[in-house]
Amino acid sequence: MRIAISTGGGDAPGLNAVIRAIVLSAHTRGWQTYGIRRGYGGLLGDDGIMTLTPEKVRGITHLGGTILGTTNRGNPFRWVVRDASGNDVEVDRSDELIAAFSASGFDALITIGGDGSLKIGYDLWRKGLMVVGVPKTIDNDVPGTLATFGFDTAVATATDAIDKLHSTTESHERVMVVELMGRDAGWIALHSGIAASADVILIPEIPFDIEKVCDKVRAREQAGRHFSMVVVGEGARPHDGGIVLLERRAAGTVDRLGGIGSLVARAISERTGKETRSLVLGHLQRGGSPTTFDRLLGLRFGAAAVRAVADGAFGVMIGYNPPVINRVPMEQVIGKSKHVPLDSDTVLTARELGISLGD
Numbered sequence: 001m002r003i004a005i006s007t008g009g010g011d012a013p014g015l016n017a018v019i020r021a022i023v024l025s026a027h028t029r030g031w032q033t034y035g036i037r038r039g040y041g042g043l044l045g046d047d048g049i050m051t052l053t054p055e056k057v058r059g060i061t062h063l064g065g066t067i068l069g070t071t072n073r074g075n076p077f078r079w080v081v082r083d084a085s086g087n088d089v090e091v092d093r094s095d096e097l098i099a100a101f102s103a104s105g106f107d108a109l110i111t112i113g114g115d116g117s118l119k120i121g122y123d124l125w126r127k128g129l130m131v132v133g134v135p136k137t138i139d140n141d142v143p144g145t146l147a148t149f150g151f152d153t154a155v156a157t158a159t160d161a162i163d164k165l166h167s168t169t170e171s172h173e174r175v176m177v178v179e180l181m182g183r184d185a186g187w188i189a190l191h192s193g194i195a196a197s198a199d200v201i202l203i204p205e206i207p208f209d210i211e212k213v214c215d216k217v218r219a220r221e222q223a224g225r226h227f228s229m230v231v232v233g234e235g236a237r238p239h240d241g242g243i244v245l246l247e248r249r250a251a252g253t254v255d256r257l258g259g260i261g262s263l264v265a266r267a268i269s270e271r272t273g274k275e276t277r278s279l280v281l282g283h284l285q286r287g288g289s290p291t292t293f294d295r296l297l298g299l300r301f302g303a304a305a306v307r308a309v310a311d312g313a314f315g316v317m318i319g320y321n322p323p324v325i326n327r328v329p330m331e332q333v334i335g336k337s338k339h340v341p342l343d344s345d346t347v348l349t350a351r352e353l354g355i356s357l358g359d
């Protein structure tokens with residue numbers, strides 16, 4: 001059996017743990033593993049395929065990033081090329097990719113990805129490839145699994161950052177607004193905001209009223225708490241406005257979210273008169289060494305993916321649904337997003353702790 005691995009899309013801490021577990025679990029069965037470089041680029045004339053042996057994956061569990069490299073512009077169904085007039089246009093190279101896959105003698109593909117990469121994997125499965133998906137994203141927005149690897153590390157990084165900002169914010173008696181990643185899902189903002197004792201948490205699932213946010217800042221002021229910590233998910237939006245984008249979608253990419261933090265900071269400053277600063281934590285949340293939880297989850301996902309290949313179970317995604325690691329049909333996952341449920345105990349906990357959710 002020859003298994004190919006793809007790690008396309010945005011990286012997430014724990015990816016190397018998944019790769020290592022796949023390689024070692026396959027090796028235990030006497031199978032070979034190959035890494036497709038840069039998403040699917042390695043099969044489409046880019047610089048290649050890496051043969052992955054136990055030696056090649058030694059000592060990588062704790063490393064962030066992916067040893068295979070990645071890109072979020074590598075969709076074989078919407079490959080970007082420059083036409084004669086110099087414009088970027090998308091072409092479908094999926095047949096070429098499938099031909100290259102067969103020519104390389106691969107039997108199965110394990111695709112480790114978020115919504116975009118899992119959709120590519122699903123479409124390749126529908127075209128005949130033997131595909132198993134592994135859910136990866138710091139955003140934790142993939143349905144069919146309680147957690148994706150990378151999320152716990154991102155939350156730990158964000159919590160640590162908010163902790164650090166607390167002291168300077170309090171010393172200067174300011175309002176600090178921290179913008180966190182997560183796209184349309186508020187998992188990172190909600191979990192790190194609660195863990196780091198934020199005063200206000202704004203998430204995409206709950207459109208906010210800026211006046212309610214300012215009420216919280218004013219109430220703290222009156223109670224002698226002359227500083228406030230406001231955590232904002234990048235996809236959060238006011239009840240009377242839309243999502244804020246940093247950049248509109250260009251060929252082969254998705255919209256880049258960003259900017260809501262500074263808008264909220266300016267509005268708070270104007271309405272309350274408080275000195276306000278904002279900070280975008282950005283890609284720090286995607287970097288660094290995975291937490292113990294993410295390492296273990298990644299290793300369990302990788303081993304489970306090879307187990308699925310051994311059982312001939314394809315068109316499935318590996319899920320973490322305690323107490324089990326299970327297989328979820330990919331069609332139940334594709335095109336959907338897992339949002340923070342408004343009646344979840346985490347949301348209730350935030351409210352009961354007196355944290356304003358801006359509504």
Ligand code: F6P
Pocket residue numbers: 010072114137138139181182183234256257286
């Ligand atoms: O999906 C993961 C994620 O980090 C999002 O939270 C964020 O909006 C996006 O990727 C950033 O993408 P890029 O690395 O292309 O800027």
